[in-house]
Amino acid sequence: MKSISTAIVAGTFAFFIGAQAWATDAGHTSEAMEHAGESKAHGEMGHAKEALAHAKESLVHAKAARDDHAAAHKHMDEAIKHLDEAIKHAEMGHGEESAKHTKEAVKHMRESGH
Incomplete structure (x- = not known):
């Protein structure tokens, strides 16, 4: 009986830890977007x-989301490339070109699956 109780408690604990990690990961993508x-x-x-x-x-959160989800790595890498370009163009005062790159970054963030 004691081992069943221990297993239930351990399973419940693992569920909540896993759910918290998933919520944190989704939070980074949401914040990045x-x-x-x-x-x-x-x-x-x-x-x-x-x-x-x-x-x-956005770049800070996109990198965190990428690091948390290996499966989404490819799309988050593309999003990060576009955010880097958006930053470069914004620093040069090219707002419209910056906007094009952030649009592409959002597209890849959506395709990352989280």
Whole structure:
């Protein structure tokens, strides 16, 4: 009887730990997409400084999401490449070009599956 109780407690604990890890991973992708969307919007309005700030924040979360999910690695790598380009163009004051790259980054984040 004691071993059954222990197994149930251990299984419940593992479930909650796993669920928390999944929620954290989804949080990084969600945050990356939210900031990429903000970057795109600011870039389209010609606000390079704001586009830059959001693209950098999106990049931090995209890298965290990539590291947490090996299966999504390919798409998150592509998203990161486009965010790097968005940052470069925003730093040069090219808001519209920055917006194009953040749009592509969001596309790859969606395709990453989380």
